[in-house]
Amino acid sequence: MTDDxxxxxxxLSRRGLLGLAGAGVVGAGVGFAVDRVAVxxxxxxxxxxxxxYPFYGEHQSGVTTAAQDRLHFASYDVSDxxxxxxxxxxxxxxxxxARMTEGxxxxxxxxxxxxxxxxxxxxxxxxxxxxxxxxxxxxFGPSLFDHRFGLTAQRPDALVDxxxxxxxxxxxxxxxxxLCIQACSDDPQVAVHAIxxxxxxxxxxxxxxxxxxxxxxxxxxxxxxxxxxxxxxxxDGTANVRAEDTDQVERHVWVPRGDSASWxxxxxYLVSRKIRMTIxxxxxxxxxxxxxxxxxxxxxxxxxxGGSEFTEPDFAKKDDGGPAIDAAAHVxxxxxxxxxxxxxxxxxxxxxxxxxxLGRLAAGLFFIAFQRDxxxxxxxxxxxxxxxxxxxxxxxHVGSGIFAVPPGATKGSYIGAGLFES
Amino acid sequence: MTDDxxxxxxxLSRRGLLGLAGAGVVGAGVGFAVDRVAVxxxxxxxxxxxxxYPFYGEHQSGVTTAAQDRLHFASYDVSDxxxxxxxxxxxxxxxxxARMTEGxxxxxxxxxxxxxxxxxxxxxxxxxxxxxxxxxxxxFGPSLFDHRFGLTAQRPDALVDxxxxxxxxxxxxxxxxxLCIQACSDDPQVAVHAIxxxxxxxxxxxxxxxxxxxxxxxxxxxxxxxxxxxxxxxxDGTANVRAEDTDQVERHVWVPRGDSASWxxxxxYLVSRKIRMTIxxxxxxxxxxxxxxxxxxxxxxxxxxGGSEFTEPDFAKKDDGGPAIDAAAHVxxxxxxxxxxxxxxxxxxxxxxxxxxLGRLAAGLFFIAFQRDxxxxxxxxxxxxxxxxxxxxxxxHVGSGIFAVPPGATKGSYIGAGLFES
Numbered sequence: 145m146t147d148d149x150x151x152x153x154x155x156l157s158r159r160g161l162l163g164l165a166g167a168g169v170v171g172a173g174v175g176f177a178v179d180r181v182a183v184x185x186x187x188x189x190x191x192x193x194x195x196x197y198p199f200y201g202e203h204q205s206g207v208t209t210a211a212q213d214r215l216h217f218a219s220y221d222v223s224d225x226x227x228x229x230x231x232x233x234x235x236x237x238x239x240x241x242a243r244m245t246e247g248x249x250x251x252x253x254x255x256x257x258x259x260x261x262x263x264x265x266x267x268x269x270x271x272x273x274x275x276x277x278x279x280x281x282x283x284f285g286p287s288l289f290d291h292r293f294g295l296t297a298q299r300p301d302a303l304v305d306x307x308x309x310x311x312x313x314x315x316x317x318x319x320x321x322x323l324c325i326q327a328c329s330d331d332p333q334v335a336v337h338a339i340x341x342x343x344x345x346x347x348x349x350x351x352x353x354x355x356x357x358x359x360x361x362x363x364x365x366x367x368x369x370x371x372x373x374x375x376x377x378x379x380d381g382t383a384n385v386r387a388e389d390t391d392q393v394e395r396h397v398w399v400p401r402g403d404s405a406s407w408x409x410x411x412x413y414l415v416s417r418k419i420r421m422t423i424x425x426x427x428x429x430x431x432x433x434x435x436x437x438x439x440x441x442x443x444x445x446x447x448x449x450g451g452s453e454f455t456e457p458d459f460a461k462k463d464d465g466g467p468a469i470d471a472a473a474h475v476x477x478x479x480x481x482x483x484x485x486x487x488x489x490x491x492x493x494x495x496x497x498x499x500x501x502l503g504r505l506a507a508g509l510f511f512i513a514f515q516r517d518x519x520x521x522x523x524x525x526x527x528x529x530x531x532x533x534x535x536x537x538x539x540x541h542v543g544s545g546i547f548a549v550p551p552g553a554t555k556g557s558y559i560g561a562g563l564f565e566s
Numbered sequence: 567m568t569d570d571x572x573x574x575x576x577x578l579s580r581r582g583l584l585g586l587a588g589a590g591v592v593g594a595g596v597g598f599a600v601d602r603v604a605v606x607x608x609x610x611x612x613x614x615x616x617x618x619y620p621f622y623g624e625h626q627s628g629v630t631t632a633a634q635d636r637l638h639f640a641s642y643d644v645s646d647x648x649x650x651x652x653x654x655x656x657x658x659x660x661x662x663x664a665r666m667t668e669g670x671x672x673x674x675x676x677x678x679x680x681x682x683x684x685x686x687x688x689x690x691x692x693x694x695x696x697x698x699x700x701x702x703x704x705x706f707g708p709s710l711f712d713h714r715f716g717l718t719a720q721r722p723d724a725l726v727d728x729x730x731x732x733x734x735x736x737x738x739x740x741x742x743x744x745l746c747i748q749a750c751s752d753d754p755q756v757a758v759h760a761i762x763x764x765x766x767x768x769x770x771x772x773x774x775x776x777x778x779x780x781x782x783x784x785x786x787x788x789x790x791x792x793x794x795x796x797x798x799x800x801x802d803g804t805a806n807v808r809a810e811d812t813d814q815v816e817r818h819v820w821v822p823r824g825d826s827a828s829w830x831x832x833x834x835y836l837v838s839r840k841i842r843m844t845i846x847x848x849x850x851x852x853x854x855x856x857x858x859x860x861x862x863x864x865x866x867x868x869x870x871x872g873g874s875e876f877t878e879p880d881f882a883k884k885d886d887g888g889p890a891i892d893a894a895a896h897v898x899x900x901x902x903x904x905x906x907x908x909x910x911x912x913x914x915x916x917x918x919x920x921x922x923x924l925g926r927l928a929a930g931l932f933f934i935a936f937q938r939d940x941x942x943x944x945x946x947x948x949x950x951x952x953x954x955x956x957x958x959x960x961x962x963h964v965g966s967g968i969f970a971v972p973p974g975a976t977k978g979s980y981i982g983a984g985l986f987e988s
Contacts, residue, residue, distance in 0.1 A: 214754075214781075216918070221925075255799050256865035260854040267849055268799020268864055269782075269916070272792065317923075332636075332754075332781035333795075336918050340797075340927060344849045351925030357918055359636075359754035359779070360691075370694065373755075375762075377677050377690020427689055427766045432682040442690055443678035494691070496638070496758050496779055497920065501739075503643075503773030505762060 195277040195330070199242040201552040202410050203398060204559070206279030207489065207514050208387040210366040212328040215358035215493040216335040217416065217510065218343065219285070219321025219545055220350040227293045231564050233349045234282075237325075238558035240345055241280040241338070247273075250341035267344065270337035276330040280338055282559045283324040283414050283547025298563055300405035302413055302517045303548045309530035309541065318418055318543030321353045326414070326512065328491075332359070354543065356418065356510050358493020365491060371445065371453065375421055375494050375507055376538070378438050379445035382453055383479065385489040396521065397489050397514050399551075407562030410551030412514045415522045418495075418543030421508040426538045437534040439473030447475060472534035478525065486521045488513040508539070518546060617699040617752070621664040623974040624832050625820060626981070628701030628750055629911065629936050630809040632788040636754040637780035637915040638761040639838065639932065641707070641743025641967055642772040649715045653986050655771045656704075659747075660980035662767055663702040663760070669695075672763035689766065692759035698752040702760055704981045705746040705836050705969025720985055722827035724835055724939045725970045731952035731963065740840055740965030743775045748836070748934065750913075754781070776965065778840060778932050780915020787913060793867065793875065797843055797916050797929050798960070800860050801867035804875055805901065807911040818943065819911050819936050821973075829984030832973030834936045837944045840917075840965030843930040848960045859956040861895030869897060894956035900947065908943045910935040930961070940968060 197205045222230055240250040249255060251265025258265060289299035327338040336357070343352055362374045363381035367388050374380040385392050394400075399408045426434070435441055439448050439457065447457035449468040459476055461468040469476050480487045490513045497506040515521040530536070553559045619627045644652055662672040671677060673687025680687060711721035749760040758779070765774055784796045785803035789810050796802040807814050816822075821830045848856070857863055861870050861879065869879035871890040881898055883890040891898050902909045912935045919928040937943040952958070975981045 218921075256853065256863070258853070261852045263850050264799070264853050264856070264864070266799075267797075269795045269797055271795065271799065271865070333916065336781065336797075336916075336929075340845065340849075340929075343925075343927070344846070347846070347850075352921045352927070353925065355921045355927075357781070357920070359758065359781070373691045373693060375689075375691055375758075377686070377688075377693065423762065424766070424769070427762075428685050428769075430683045431678065431680070431686050434686070441678070442686070443693070494755065494758075498779070499640075499774045499777045503765075503775065505765070505774070505777075507758075507762075 196245060196247060196275045197277060197279050199245045199280070199553075200555045203412075204279075204281045204549060204552045205245070206281035206326055206328055207397065207412055207491075207549070208365060208393055209277075209279050209328075210369060210387070211361040211363055211491055212277045212279070213330045213359075213361055214328065214332040214335050215361075215510065216327045216332070216339040216355070217358070217512070218325050218339050218355040219353045220323040220325070220343075220346065221353045222288070222292070222322045222350045223348060225349050227295075227564075229349050230293055233346055234560045234564075235558045236345050237282065237342055238553055240341060241282075241559075244270075244338050244341065245275055245278050245280060247275040247278075250345065267337065267341055269340075270334050273331055273334055273337075276334050278327065278329040278334050278338060280342070281326040281328075281414075281549060283326070283549045284560065284563070285321045285323065285545065285547050287320060288322045295563065298405060298407060298566060300403070300408050300548055302399075302404070302408075302519060303546065304519060304523075306415070306518070306544060306546050307523065307527070309526055311530055311536055311541070312544075313540045313542055314544055315542050318354045319545065321545055321547075323350060324414070324416075324545060324547045332357070356493075356495060356543075358495050358510050360494040362492040362494055362509060363490040365489065374492075374509055375423065376426060376434070376438065378434075378440060378442060379453065380492070380509075381490045382440075382445060383487075385487055392487065393489070396487050396516055399516055405548075407566045408548060408550060412516065412549045413518050414545075414547045414549050415511075415513050415515070415518055416543070416545040416547075417511040417541050419509045419511055420506070420540045420542050422538050422540070423505050423507050429538075436470050437472075437474060437538070439469045439475030448473070470534060472532055474529070474533050474535045477529050477533050483525050483528065486525055488515050488521055488525070514549070618667060618669060618697045619699060619701050621667045621702070621975075622977045626701075626703045626833075626971060626974045627667070628703035628748055629819065629834055629913075629971070630787060630815055631699075631701050631750075632791060632809070633783040633785055633913055634699045634701070634750040635752045635781075635783055636750065636757050637783075637932065638749045638754070638757040638777070639780070639934070640747050640749075640761050640765065640777040641775045642745040642747070642765075642768065643775045644710070644714070644744045644772045645770060647771050649717075649986075651771050652715055655768055656982045656986075657980045658767050659704065659764055660975055662763060663704075663981075666692075666760050666763065667697055667700050667702060669697040669700075672767065689759065689763055691762075692756050695753055695756055695759075698756050700749065700751040700756050700760060702764070703748040703750075703836075703971060705748070705971045706982065706985070707743045707745065707967065707969050709742060710744045717985065720827060720829060720988060722825070722830050722970055724821075724826070724830075724941060725968065726941060726945075728837070728940070728966060728968050729945065729949070731948055733952055733958055733963070734966075735962045735964055736966055737964050740776045741967065743967055743969075745772060746836070746838075746967060746969045754779070778915075778917060778965075780917050780932050782916040784914040784916055784931060785912040787911065796914075796931055797845065798848060798856070798860065800856075800862060800864055801875065802914070802931075803912045804862075804867060805909075807909055814909065815911070818909050818938055821938055827970075829988045830970060830972060834938065834971045835940050836967075836969045836971050837933075837935050837937070837940055838965070838967040838969075839933040839963050841931045841933055842928070842962045842964050844960050844962070845927050845929050851960075858892050859894075859896060859960070861891045861897030870895070892956060894954055896951075896955050896957045899951050899955050905947050905950065908947055910937050910943055910947070936971070
């Protein structure tokens with residue numbers, strides 16, 4: 145419990161207060177604040193139960209933050225409301241997100257305080273849980289800059305509509321969105337709690353268009369993290385940008401001062417792709433073929449050209465007359481050397497959404513990447529992969545999103561303030 | 567790597583070997599066994615990364631075992647094969663399950679050994695992960711005892727078809743199944759790996775009918791475990807049977823000697839119910855009403871009649887003239903005192919399957935309960951709840967299963983041996 149709940153509450157828009165807890169709250173007073181407390185809860189994941197990351201700052205958390213183990217991602221459509229309501233929603237989301245990343249309830253009264261005839265302003269399922277490294281990251285899709293909110297002139301040049309990629313099998317219900325929220329935590333109940341409460345707060349102003357749970361990170365974003373495996377059973381993202389490489393992060397991840405949209409300085413661009421893997425086909429494929437497709441060994445994760453996991457691939461090396469790393473191998477086509485040094489900060493997750501009608505696992509990779517400019521990074525890399533990658537035989541891109549991730553908010557302000565006040 | 571891989575492999579049915587790794591394996595020899603190893607992997611969950619539970623024993627693990635944090639549950643239909651193939655499948659599943667619970671690959675060569683022109687006999691995504699408390703529990707549905715496999719006479723009396731319960735909204739695609747597997751672990755990647763590999767091994771003999779991932783346990787099965795919260799935000803299963811209460815476990819969970827089906831001695835009956843919660847409606851319901859429906863306080867989880875979480879509810883107590891615990895409160899109707907002392911060992915999980923077309927979270931509780939006889943335990947309790955529980959306004963039962971969980975296998979034998987050899 146902290147003493148800033150009352151001023152925080154006063155910063156909420158009136159609509160937000162209604163959304164949070166019904167009409168009774170202000171009258172009932174916010175003195176009886178009940179916050180989430182870190183009691184004896186099971187430690188879970190990477191960063192330890194007690195890890196928490198600051199919500200406010202130059203950049204949003206959840207980009208270079210050491211990738212947590214679990215994900216709940218949601219894309220939202222804004223309802224038939226105007227600019228003021230959208231602005232109010234972002235203020236309310238900022239308020240609630242900052243609280244939840246500290247391990248507190250979404251609203252000042254929590255699940256058990258306030259007026260008993262009002263709904264709780266927190267849903268309660270994370271009441272006894274520490275934040276477990278929770279980060280909540282907001283983004284704005286291209287459609288937010290259409291005629292509805294008077295934001296057309298603020299659309300950044302880099303926030304392009306993604307082109308069609310060869311082999312795309314997109315389900316339009318899994319594409320796009322006006323807004324997105326990426327919630328990551330080492331405890332899935334905490335990530336789910338965040339998306340649920342932010343969706344509740346958005347009631348009447350925005351609703352979920354599509355969403356995705358991920359159970360296992362597929363990338364490391366710091367050098368201390370062990371490289372994880374994707375559902376092909378291979379180590380993924382060995383060559384990822386790491387938070388410690390501050391030069392690379394500045395060059396490839398954050399939008400620099402002087403960009404076309406000044407409100408995006410210190411922000412980044414998020415591209416998401418829902419990639420279904422044809423697990424059952426892959427599982428009946430010879431090990432030799434699996435390693436040819438990836439271009440790495442399955443056990444160690446070493447390039448097929450030799451060495452160990454972090455050895456640079458030698459794309460020129462021959463093996464039995466042919467290239468040691470196949471011309472169509474994923475590691476070759478995705479490698480910065482083959483893409484004019486274009487790199488991404490990848491932050492993807494494994495998913496299993498149950499099974500399809502034929503009893504096959506509906507499983508794959510929910511790809512997330514952050515970058516300074518998708519026109520120079522994700523798009524050229526993916527055009528190349530879509531045309532040539534040997535992996536294409538075993539995957540299908542079914543969902544897609546691109547979002548401008550604004551810079552972090554300063555305390556007292558809110559996410560996207562620069563957009564509305566520029 | 568252990569020295570018993572060769573004898574284990576010899577116990578595999580021929581079809582199992584084909585399913586596991588293609589025709590090349592036996593010829594190539596199984597000397598080059600590569601097992602999963604516990605390297606520096608993130609600790610995760612309750613029971614510690616290193617926890618492992620024995621697969622073989624009097625009872626199957628995963629019943630009284632301290633409930634792990636994550637679930638992957640799958641129901642299977644047996645394909646158009648005969649009794650020998652079903653029998654072979656159970657042998658192959660036993661072999662692979664025992665290995666995986668020890669943190670080893672599903673087959674003797676692992677993801678990276680064996681003949682390079684054969685598919686790996688393990689899919690690899692858990693290669694670097696410890697078992698994290700993995701248990702794999704098998705069950706047999708009523709339909710397994712139809713005309714197909716010559717097992718009609720062995721069907722236990724207690725393995726009834728569940729009756730229709732008032733308000734049931736079952737989706738037939740989420741009901742029943744010939745076989746089931748419950749995989750629980752504190753690491754979801756390990757649970758998913760188990761179901762995936764067992765499904766792979768079953769190829770041509772059985773395929774998934776329906777499946778469910780759960781991210782947060784909703785019950786404690788030992789006294790050391792903190793009571794978790796369901797997605798209503800309330801503590802659940804406070805009055806659950808605990809492993810330490812050996813008298814209760816013997817009386818209410820395990821099938822005793824002298825039961826109608828002797829092959830079930832030491833087994834149990836599993837009932838699963840997929841329960842969708844209307845999250846958005848609940849979240850707009852007053853705290854007072856939420857607590858009336860449950861019959862407990864939201865914060866502490868104490869009965870509305872007073873005390874703290876583990877205080878026995880006083881169903882006679884009055885409050886403002888009416889009963890302190892509402893006549894229709896869930897805690898009253900589910901309580902053993904109100905059900906002729908019928909109790910269940912509950913082992914449920916929270917789930918979020920994404921969202922529906924209207925942007926609402928497809929979320930709820932995947933209820934699992936173990937018991938000695940569903941006719942005296944789950945069925946009468948659920949008949950009572952289905953007719954009267956105030957919670958019914960906020961839930962819908964959409965999936966259902968009942969399975970005979972045979973006793974544990976002894977080393978050298980297999981799950982269900984008693985059924986086939988009785």
